[in-house]
Amino acid sequence: MRTSGPVMVTLWVISPDTRSERRFDLHITTSQLKNKLELITGIPVSNQALSLYNSEEDAQPVAILDDDNRPLGYYGARDWQFLKIIDTNPSVTLTGQLSDVSQVEKFELSEEAYAQRNDTVLAYKQRQKLGRFAEKPDEESQKTEEDVNIQVGSRCQIESTEPGFHKRGTVRFVGNTKFAPGTWVGVEYDEPIGKNDGLVQGERYFECRHGYGVFVRPNKVETGDFPVEEINFDEEM
Template identity: 60%
Template sequence: MSGVLNIFVVSPDTRSERRIEPYWTVQELKDKLEVITGIPSSNQRISLLESEGNQNALAQLSENSRELSEYGLRDWQVLKVEDTNPSVSFTGQLSDVSQVEKFELSDVEYAKRQDSVLAYKKRNRVGRFTETEEEGIQPPMAIDIPIGARCEVESAEPGLSKRGTVRYIGQTNFSKGTWVGIEYDEPIGKNNGSVQGERYFECRQKYGVFVRPEKVRVGDYPVEEISLDDEEM
């Protein structure tokens, strides 16, 4: 048997993947595993397993003078290393937390600490602290704009009347705050009642728009007739 083997090595405190040479003797293997597992070579009991899920030992590597090739090792098998005298090397105690005194804080004490994850989130406005506790989250403003009402939208262009019908009022996924969805009388909008794949109301393409409530005036605004005489063509 020749060639380097890839083997898993497990012990009470370690688990690792190792490359070993088949010509090593068991004693040479133990000497190398002492550094890895912390178990003195003289206290090691090594079992060869097919896998970690199968704890039935295929062989015990107990004869220090024999070469590993004599045990028929294959890639990705497992060498389970046990400590026959754990009281000397403290094997297993590194991963045993049952005797460790727990450090506990009350919720009030934890909230006072400045080196905690909670403090970090507050400082950087992460998660639920996007709005700080001092600022608070403002409740939705009261809006007297009925669904279905006729309206006119404030325009920056002189003489342009942007009239339509209110189709939606509320929160959206594309931006914070309250938005008013309007179906214009003419194709001067930006969408069809949906934004970024989320539908809020139905209308034809380019007839829909979302604006802030303060830009909307509700009233008896009739639909303006579009003149098609020769002077306006």
């Protein structure tokens, strides 16, 4: 009587640290299979829990190989199924020690120490003035047109840091602009000490001679009876 030859099956063998394609005899017992798997996965026989899946994404196994004396064929193993090996005690396994993060001493840094470092996300945000570190606009820039008591056509004097130098002119515009948030005051200076002619970034807010116009915040503007003062630009200082 002839003895039938081995019946082989090709399985995907997957463990926490390995993945390979292997062929097994359906007649080998689960105990013999575990001995082979220890050489493949590095997981000791005593720590192996074996399950058979139709696909890697399946949540439920089609069979659990929990009887060491049963042959692989008993569990209905078919070509290209997935044999998953779980390490039930990774702390004593070399490969498990490499992947088990619970065994790794964690680096912890206090909030105070973290705040003092200059190579962190926090430090980057502080340098770039991002998020909660962004510069807050001053109260004046948040005022609406209704909050500003400056009338178009009023004579005015603009704050100057140069002693004895009065920058006087006429208010030509009060309101919001497209070039920056908040309320701005457009002024036509009496002399060519401005920056524009009322046109900024392609948007016209008022008209005046080129070099006579300027935009300033309301808190820099003082309105009142300010007559025109002639400035002698040829005078030596």
